[in-house]
Structures are given as structure tokens and as C-alpha cells.
Amino acid sequence: MALMQCRIFIAILVMSFVSHINGIEKPKNPDSKEAEKLPPCQACKTVVNSVQHGMARTNKRHFGGGDTAWEEEKLGDYAQSEVRLVEIQEKLCAEVQRGQNQCYSLAEEWEQLIEEWWFKQKELGDLHSWLCIKKVEYCCPDNHYGPECKPCEGFPDNVCNNNGQCKGSGTRKGNGDCRCNAGYSGPTCSECAEKYYESYRDEKKLLCSKCHPACKGSCSKAGHKGCNECNSGWMKDGERGCVDINECTSKDSCKTNQFCVNNDGSYSCLACDNSCEGCHGDGPDMCNKCASGYVLKDGLCIGVQTSSSDWTRYLTYLGLCIATCIIFQKNTLIASVIGLSVAVYVAVSEYMLSTLTNQNQFFQNSIDSFLKNMN
Structure with missing residues (x-):
């Protein structure tokens, strides 16, 4: 009996301990969004x-249908x-x-x-x-700042010349200085920043626009003619302003197995086709010299294996002709039919190969012409 009571007592203690553990809230992560302290x-x-x-x-809770007049009153x-x-x-x-x-x-x-x-x-x-x-005096009205809620510069309708934000606006913090938008500068954002020019101004509005990429530093107007000084990759021309330098005219612009592509204010070096040993453009038809394992054919550098396939094709034709001659000694009629079939096969094969080659050449020439016109 005493043993049974002891077991019941221990069971009650264990259950109480478990309930206590489950009732304890887990500490929240101090770095979580819920624990974050806001201004x-x-x-x-x-x-x-x-x-x-x-x-x-x-809003309108507990009301949905019924006497409208009664609902409005309630x-x-x-x-x-x-x-x-x-x-x-x-x-x-x-x-x-x-x-x-x-x-x-x-x-x-x-x-x-x-x-x-x-x-x-x-x-x-x-x-x-x-x-x-x-x-509680935690905030200020919009466009006011600091402990005393002073008005921002230009309040009410021209704060920071409408080209920036007042530091501390709407709060009891900040000093009221202007944080200018991109392209504007000065204590009240009333000037154009470096690399921007004044494109419009009246008594209430200033509009600053970005200078042309050809300009180094400041400019006076839009386009490369408005540059006061030219950026790297551009040169000054009396009538045209800053003009792009074509770096690709120099032989040392790129490495041996690369070709040069001119860009505005710069250039890029791209790898030649695998069939080339030196090139002046992209593709096997732009090679200065064919690489090892390639031969020049119809203006293209093609693999030696492709050239060897011609011999394989001719040997196949020869084999078919020899077989026809052997059959001719046994049966003239059958040999005539086979010979005619071989002739048709050879003619069609050569025609298809010729047509495919011409189409590829025409396609390549069209691409070359398009690229030259683009440049």
C-alpha cells in the first residue's frame, strides 16, 4: 500500500514538472523583427x-442584414x-x-x-x-524637424527647392539640412552637381540633366558638343566636340589570336574562331591564316577531316561503278538498272552538296555585309 502511494506521488510530481516546463515561454530572439527597437x-x-x-x-461588426434604420441607429x-x-x-x-x-x-x-x-x-x-x-512629442508635422519642430528650408511649398529631402522631416531628430537628389548640390539643392548641366531654370524650378558619357567632369549643354573636357577614349574636335577614338586602328590593341571591336569610349577584344591563326573578325571566313589542322577552301578555313571526306565520297562512287561493271558481265539488264541508279545517286548527291555549300556561302556573305554596315 505504501509503495502504491509512493508511485502515485512521484507521478504527480513528474506531471507537475512537465506542465511547468511547457508553461515557460521560450525566450525570443533579441535579433528578431519583433524585438527590433524602432526610432x-x-x-x-x-x-x-x-x-x-x-x-x-x-468596422460595421455585428451588423449584416435586417432593419436598415435600426442598424444605422445601433x-x-x-x-x-x-x-x-x-x-x-x-x-x-x-x-x-x-x-x-x-x-x-x-x-x-x-x-x-x-x-x-x-x-x-x-x-x-x-x-x-x-x-x-x-x-508624447515623438514626431513633428511633415517638413518640420528637431526638438522644437522648426520648419525646413523653403517651407511650405519649396523645401530644398523640391530637389531634395529635409533631414529629420517629421521627427524630433535631424538638423534640417537638405539631402539632395542625384544631380543636385548646394545647401538648398539649388545647383547642379558635377557631371550634370542646367537644362531648365525659372524662379521656382531648377532641372539638372546628366552630361554625355564623353564628358569628363562638367559640361554646358546636352550631347558630346557640350563637354568642357573629353573623357578617356574620346578626343576633342573643334566642330564635333568630343569624338570617339577608334582604338582598333592600332595593331597592338589586342593579342595575337583576338580581334578588336570598337565601342563608344572604349574597345573590346574577342577571341578568333578556332579555325584561325590570327583574324580580323568573327568566323572561319575572317582568318588571316588557317590554324593547324585546317585548310582554306572557298574562302573558309575548314578542318582537314572535312577535306578528307571528299576523297571518301569519291571512293564510294568508284566502288559503286566497279560493282556495276562486275554485275554487267553476269546480267546486262540488271547492270543497266543499277548503273542508272548509281548515276542518279551521284548526280543528286553532288547537286545537294553544291546547293548546301552555296547557301552557306550566301548566308555568311549576308552576315558579313550586315556587320560591315553596322560598323
């Missing part, structure tokens, strides 16, 4: 967005009721990913403020403006 203004916006998400989630009561507020607060921050832990903490800290706004929202207006800007 003050962004954290406040996260809480506000979560409240707005809850309002959208509970819906008006529910819209700003404490019941709806509780439903929103129950899942506040649940949909948040980045900074969720911080959102829970701030929502709990600002619970009374959110309730105050909820019941007076018609008087207090937008939650972000009332809570984040006026009450």
Missing part, C-alpha cells in the same frame, strides 16, 4: 497604424462605444512585425491617452497629430 516617431506611428487597423477590422452607438474600443485593444499590435514588443509596451503605456482620444476624437482630430506630435 521614437516610427514607433509611435506603428501604434497609431495598429489602432487604425483595429478600427478597420471592427451602428452609430457602436462606432465610438467602449465595447468597440475594447475589441480594438484586445488585438492591438498583433499584426505588427517589426518592433512588435515595443508596440505592446507603448500601447500599454499610452492606454489612457488612447481612451481619451477615442471618446473625444471628433474634437481632437487625427490620432497621429494629437498623440505623436502634441501629447
Whole structure:
């Protein structure tokens, strides 16, 4: 009896221990999105967005069909009721990913403020403006910055000349300096940056456009004629401005078994065809000399094996003729039929080979002509 009671006691202890272990929450990864700590203004916006998400989630809840007049009356009561507020607060921050832990903490800290706004929202207006800007002072209005929410340079309609962003805009941080967009410079983004030129300006607007790639540094207008100085790979011409240098005119531009292709401001070296030993373009018809194992035929460097196949073909024809002669001694009629067949076979074979060669040559010539016109 005592042994049975001891076993029951041990079983209860084990079950209690297991329940306790399962009830312990696993520590969250401090580097996870939920544990991320957001800047003050962004954290406040996260809480506000979560409240707005809850309002959208509970919009027209509990009403769907029936007496329309009754529903409108009840819906008006529910819209700003404490019941709806509780439903929103129950899942506040649940949909948040980045900074969720911080959102829970701030929502709990600002619970009374959110309730105050909820019941007076018609008087207090937008939650972000009332809570984040006026009450907790985590944010500033747009285009204002710093602890005192000073207006950015050019406020209200020409901040940074509309060519940049005010540092700290909308927050209690930053110094109000302008961070200029690409192509603009100066304290208020009122000048064109290097490698850009002034393409338009009036009293309120400045437009800067990028210089031509031929320009080194600054330029005065569009195109290669507007360059003040030419970039590498270009040279100055009195009438045409910066003109591309054709590096391919130099014999030392590429290695022995490469050919040169000129590009705007530069050049490329491409490998010759395997059949070539030196070349002036791509393909077996552009060889300066045929490589070892290749021979020149009809303007193309072709493999020796391809040339040997001609001998194989001729020997085949010869063998068929000899066989026909042997048969002719035995049976003239059969030999005549076979001889005619051999003649037709040889004629058709040679015609097909000739046609194929001409088509290949025509195709290659067309490609060469196209490439020359492109250059």
C-alpha cells in the first residue's frame, strides 16, 4: 500500500514538472523583427497604424442584414462605444512585425491617452497629430524637424527647392539640412552637381540633366558638343566636340589570336574562331591564316577531316561503278538498272552538296555585309 502511494506521488510530481516546463515561454530572439527597437516617431506611428487597423477590422461588426434604420441607429452607438474600443485593444499590435514588443509596451503605456482620444476624437482630430506630435512629442508635422519642430528650408511649398529631402522631416531628430537628389548640390539643392548641366531654370524650378558619357567632369549643354573636357577614349574636335577614338586602328590593341571591336569610349577584344591563326573578325571566313589542322577552301578555313571526306565520297562512287561493271558481265539488264541508279545517286548527291555549300556561302556573305554596315 505504501509503495502504491509512493508511485502515485512521484507521478504527480513528474506531471507537475512537465506542465511547468511547457508553461515557460521560450525566450525570443533579441535579433528578431519583433524585438527590433524602432526610432521614437516610427514607433509611435506603428501604434497609431495598429489602432487604425483595429478600427478597420471592427468596422460595421455585428451588423449584416435586417432593419436598415435600426442598424444605422445601433451602428452609430457602436462606432465610438467602449465595447468597440475594447475589441480594438484586445488585438492591438498583433499584426505588427517589426518592433512588435515595443508596440505592446507603448500601447500599454499610452492606454489612457488612447481612451481619451477615442471618446473625444471628433474634437481632437487625427490620432497621429494629437498623440505623436502634441501629447508624447515623438514626431513633428511633415517638413518640420528637431526638438522644437522648426520648419525646413523653403517651407511650405519649396523645401530644398523640391530637389531634395529635409533631414529629420517629421521627427524630433535631424538638423534640417537638405539631402539632395542625384544631380543636385548646394545647401538648398539649388545647383547642379558635377557631371550634370542646367537644362531648365525659372524662379521656382531648377532641372539638372546628366552630361554625355564623353564628358569628363562638367559640361554646358546636352550631347558630346557640350563637354568642357573629353573623357578617356574620346578626343576633342573643334566642330564635333568630343569624338570617339577608334582604338582598333592600332595593331597592338589586342593579342595575337583576338580581334578588336570598337565601342563608344572604349574597345573590346574577342577571341578568333578556332579555325584561325590570327583574324580580323568573327568566323572561319575572317582568318588571316588557317590554324593547324585546317585548310582554306572557298574562302573558309575548314578542318582537314572535312577535306578528307571528299576523297571518301569519291571512293564510294568508284566502288559503286566497279560493282556495276562486275554485275554487267553476269546480267546486262540488271547492270543497266543499277548503273542508272548509281548515276542518279551521284548526280543528286553532288547537286545537294553544291546547293548546301552555296547557301552557306550566301548566308555568311549576308552576315558579313550586315556587320560591315553596322560598323
